Amino acid sequence: MKQERLQVLSLLPVVVIAFGLPLVLRSPTYLHIIILLYFYAYLTTSWNLVGGFAGVLPLGHAAFVGIGAYTSTVLSLQYGISPWLGMIIGGVLATIVGIIIGLPTFKMRGAYFALATIAFAEGFRVIVENIDYLGPFNLNGPRGLEISPLNVGLTNLMFNSKEPYYYIILVMLGGVLALTYLISRSKLGYYLQAGGEEPEAAMSLGVNVARCKLIAMAMSSFLTALAGTFYAQFTLYIHPKSVISLDLSFEIAFIALIGGRGSIAGPILGALLLRPVSDLSRIYFGSTLPGLHLVIFGIVLILVMIYQPRGLQEPLTRAYHKLLERLAVRPAVGV
Amino acid sequence: MKMLEVRDLVKDFGGLRAVDNLTLALDEGEILGLIGPNGAGKSTAFNCIAGVYQPTTGEIYFKGEKINNERPWNLCKSGLARTFQIVKPFASKTVLYNVVVGSFATTEKKPEAERKALDILHYLHLEDKKDVLARNLTIADRKRLEIARALATEPKLLLLDEVMAGLRPTEVDEMVRIIKDLRDKGVTLFIIEHIMRAIMAVSDRVVVIHFGQKIAEGTPQTVAADERVIKAYLGEEYGVS
Amino acid sequence: MLYLLEDTINGILMGSIYGLTALGLTLIFGVLKVINFAHGSLLMVGMYVAYWAVALTGLHPYLALILVVPVMYLFGYYLQDIVIKPIFKAEREVREPITVIIVTTGLWYILDNVTLLLFGPHYRTIQANPLRGKMLELGGMLISVPKLWGFVTALITAASIYWFLQRTRLGRAIRATSLDRDAASLMGIKQYKVYNIAFGIGTATAGIAGVTLVPFYNVFPSVGVLFDIKGFIIVVLGGLGSMGGALLGGMIVGVIESVGPQFMAATWTEAIVYGLFLLFLFVKPSGLFGVRYDW
Numbered sequence: 001m002k003q004e005r006l007q008v009l010s011l012l013p014v015v016v017i018a019f020g021l022p023l024v025l026r027s028p029t030y031l032h033i034i035i036l037l038y039f040y041a042y043l044t045t046s047w048n049l050v051g052g053f054a055g056v057l058p059l060g061h062a063a064f065v066g067i068g069a070y071t072s073t074v075l076s077l078q079y080g081i082s083p084w085l086g087m088i089i090g091g092v093l094a095t096i097v098g099i100i101i102g103l104p105t106f107k108m109r110g111a112y113f114a115l116a117t118i119a120f121a122e123g124f125r126v127i128v129e130n131i132d133y134l135g136p137f138n139l140n141g142p143r144g145l146e147i148s149p150l151n152v153g154l155t156n157l158m159f160n161s162k163e164p165y166y167y168i169i170l171v172m173l174g175g176v177l178a179l180t181y182l183i184s185r186s187k188l189g190y191y192l193q194a195g196g197e198e199p200e201a202a203m204s205l206g207v208n209v210a211r212c213k214l215i216a217m218a219m220s221s222f223l224t225a226l227a228g229t230f231y232a233q234f235t236l237y238i239h240p241k242s243v244i245s246l247d248l249s250f251e252i253a254f255i256a257l258i259g260g261r262g263s264i265a266g267p268i269l270g271a272l273l274l275r276p277v278s279d280l281s282r283i284y285f286g287s288t289l290p291g292l293h294l295v296i297f298g299i300v301l302i303l304v305m306i307y308q309p310r311g312l313q314e315p316l317t318r319a320y321h322k323l324l325e326r327l328a329v330r331p332a333v334g335v
Numbered sequence: 336m337k338m339l340e341v342r343d344l345v346k347d348f349g350g351l352r353a354v355d356n357l358t359l360a361l362d363e364g365e366i367l368g369l370i371g372p373n374g375a376g377k378s379t380a381f382n383c384i385a386g387v388y389q390p391t392t393g394e395i396y397f398k399g400e401k402i403n404n405e406r407p408w409n410l411c412k413s414g415l416a417r418t419f420q421i422v423k424p425f426a427s428k429t430v431l432y433n434v435v436v437g438s439f440a441t442t443e444k445k446p447e448a449e450r451k452a453l454d455i456l457h458y459l460h461l462e463d464k465k466d467v468l469a470r471n472l473t474i475a476d477r478k479r480l481e482i483a484r485a486l487a488t489e490p491k492l493l494l495l496d497e498v499m500a501g502l503r504p505t506e507v508d509e510m511v512r513i514i515k516d517l518r519d520k521g522v523t524l525f526i527i528e529h530i531m532r533a534i535m536a537v538s539d540r541v542v543v544i545h546f547g548q549k550i551a552e553g554t555p556q557t558v559a560a561d562e563r564v565i566k567a568y569l570g571e572e573y574g575v576s
Numbered sequence: 577m578l579y580l581l582e583d584t585i586n587g588i589l590m591g592s593i594y595g596l597t598a599l600g601l602t603l604i605f606g607v608l609k610v611i612n613f614a615h616g617s618l619l620m621v622g623m624y625v626a627y628w629a630v631a632l633t634g635l636h637p638y639l640a641l642i643l644v645v646p647v648m649y650l651f652g653y654y655l656q657d658i659v660i661k662p663i664f665k666a667e668r669e670v671r672e673p674i675t676v677i678i679v680t681t682g683l684w685y686i687l688d689n690v691t692l693l694l695f696g697p698h699y700r701t702i703q704a705n706p707l708r709g710k711m712l713e714l715g716g717m718l719i720s721v722p723k724l725w726g727f728v729t730a731l732i733t734a735a736s737i738y739w740f741l742q743r744t745r746l747g748r749a750i751r752a753t754s755l756d757r758d759a760a761s762l763m764g765i766k767q768y769k770v771y772n773i774a775f776g777i778g779t780a781t782a783g784i785a786g787v788t789l790v791p792f793y794n795v796f797p798s799v800g801v802l803f804d805i806k807g808f809i810i811v812v813l814g815g816l817g818s819m820g821g822a823l824l825g826g827m828i829v830g831v832i833e834s835v836g837p838q839f840m841a842a843t844w845t846e847a848i849v850y851g852l853f854l855l856f857l858f859v860k861p862s863g864l865f866g867v868r869y870d871w
Binding site for chain 2: 185186187190191193194197198200201202203204205206207208209
Binding site: 104108114115116120130131253257295299302306 | 662689805858
């Protein structure tokens with residue numbers, strides 16, 4: 001059997017399990033945890049479009065989460081606009097911001113871009129934390145915004161049980177993964193990776209490196225903002241420290257880096273490995289050893305960067321491909 | 336209309352004048368060699384033409400159009416390609432991947448880009464290494480990959496920057512053969528080289544640069560016999576083979 | 577009018593302390609060509625060392641310098657040697673070692689959270705120190721004494737580093753490496769040793785800045801974050817690699833923060849600082865005195 005066929009087949013059980021899980025796992029607590037896991041996997045995969053493929057280091061992505069969350073929430077609370085529409089508007093806003101940040105900085109050293117993202121994210125958080133009104137919009141400062149679960153239904157992205165949220169984020173995650181896969185095989189994907197690795201050579205081959213990075217940035221910021229809306233509708237309460245925090249930005253980046261940026265499996269793998277660490281250490285050590293999971297993240301990150309700079313996915317992906325090769329070669333097995 | 340025209344090109348870096356009023360031209364289908372001692376300004380001139388540096392003063396025309404401040408990617412789209420003196424392969428990617436990046440300059444679709452890339456690899460005898468990571472290639476193969484990549488963009492004018500440096504004599508001969516073959520395929524070539532027997536064998540005309548200034552121009556024989564060139568660069572014992 | 581002058585002066589004084597914190601950052605960038613994202617955390621470590629030195633011995637805060645400078649120097653030296661050097665070596669070929677940024681960001685997180693684990697989130701201050709709350713009266717204006725001490729310290733530190741770089745052999749080696757590391761190493765200068773030393777000096781400077789802050793600023797695990805981000809902003813304003821630029825940039829930020837609240841809410845002052853940063857990034861990324869890169 002051909003290797004590609006095998007690869008597709010190997011994904012089938014994963015898809016089946018993913019879609020069937022809520023039927024088996026009834027506990028809302030566990031579903032909640034898994035939903036957040038998917039949420040982070042979505043965020044890191046979106047981050048990967050610009051942090052992995054384009055080879056730059058965005059360290060302020062939480063700002064886009066915040067833009068998405070606040071835009072849809074304010075629009076729905078004050079003007080009754082459907083969160084789905086708010087989601088799209090938030091995405092567009094985030095895209096504009098992402099392009100504004102990227103436009104001057106993509107032509108410069110990578111450090112400038114990283115700094116600009118941090119500065120913008122923190123500036124944004126400081127502003128939202130300290131003002132109540134931005135023009136006609138009520139942001140409610142550090143107290144944040146609460147959404148009351150009154151209008152239940154798909155059009156309002158509001159549900160009484162966890163299952164619908166589960167499927168929505170699962171579909172979003174699947175979508176973003178599919179997008180990443182398509183891009184990696186497209187001209188944009190090739191150009192991004194080339195421009196990230198050897199910008200001078202890429203430019204001489206017709207690659208407008210800065211423009212490609214901008215496109216990736218625009219996509220990434222848009223997609224990240226969508227997740228912000230989801231989060232708002234899921235947790236029903238947003239405040240600056242939860243959606244625009246530097247911790248969140250860093251966690252997203254760290255997970256993607258540890259898992260392996262620039263690959264498709266890396267961010268998900270990172271999320272699968274690290275989120276449980278984060279959750280467990282918060283549950284068991286939250287009061288005695290606060291911030292323990294961040295220390296662990298930091299240490300793991302440094303070790304990975306020294307010994308496996310392409311992320312933990314590398315040895316695993318290699319083993320996976322070797323296995324596929326072995327299975328594909330033997331015609332006696334399977335079809 | 337000349338393929339490439341450089342008029343009174345000057346490039347200053349602070350107080351240092353790297354290129355000093357350089358004027359030259361290439362006809363279509365020509366092979367022009369550029370020689371001179373190290374630090375004479377050859378690569379700088381290339382970089383000005385290729386859009387990496389902005390000329391301080393002077394004009395550069397490509398296919399009749401002024402290209403002074405054009406960016407490298409636009410020049411590539413117009414048909415100007417170049418290789419780098421210190422090769423810059425996409426080291427973590429395969430040979431095929433490297434060339435496909437070049438092929439995408441002429442097409443939007445990956446299958447077509449791959450097909451074109453494979454053709455080029457076949458032409459340069461690199462196809463059996465198509466899945467090798469670029470960082471694992473020998474220096475000779477890396478140089479060929481560099482040319483393959485640039486060729487994939489289907490250029491009209493190709494700037495080759497010391498593609499023979501570090502090659503063994505047999506590899507140099509092979510490279511000379513490839514260059515002559517490229518010209519037969521319709522590519523105009525502008526070559527910087529230090530290996531005398533190669534560049535003298537392959538060029539239609541040669542330009543000699545010293546301290547950023549052109550000190551001689553003509554056929555390889557004329558240039559080799561020029562006294563100033565001998566004093567500055569070639570040495571007394573040199574004779575064109 | 578007098579208040580404006582008073583605010584401006586206090587702003588310049590505080591700004592010089594900001595500049596001091598940015599000094600190490602710009603030095604490390606100038607030599608290693610990387611931005612040390614953990615710089616704020618190193619400052620925080622320096623503050624804690626100074627705090628404990630004073631809390632345990634009851635001595636004058638500035639005497640803690642005797643302990644802080646060597647400790648922080650060695651800390652920085654070995655941090656670079658053990659953690660960052662392997663990355664540099666692995667990325668020799670790469671034009672811009674982004675991985676180093678990632679690693680220093682990891683260090684930031686580790687340092688901040690280990691400190692949180694060890695000492696808890698409480699805000700600490702040295703209540704009974706001779707500088708706290710002291711004001712100097714000058715022509716009707718009240719000038720903050722601890723900030724004045726900080727100003728003097730900043731100038732002395734900057735001058736000392738300048739002298740060191742210009743007049744000593746080691747200093748010249750450092751400058752050579754920062755100009756062209758390959759050429760310098762071909763001349764027998766041990767590149768990584770220079771890196772270690774530069775990192776050590778940069779970290780020690782962060783420690784000195786910490787000492788100047790301890791008399792009047794709260795000490796807590798995430799105090800470094802604020803200074804880290806301000807440090808980046810200042811270093812971009814002043815120009816990466818320029819020490820004078822770091823001090824000047826710091827003073828600009830200090831004055832904005834000090835004078836701003838007279839005309840608008842404090843939040844907007846901060847927003848202006850961020851806005852100025854983004855403006856410079858768009859318009860003049862090399863800063864006031866920075867080196868222009870031919871990109």
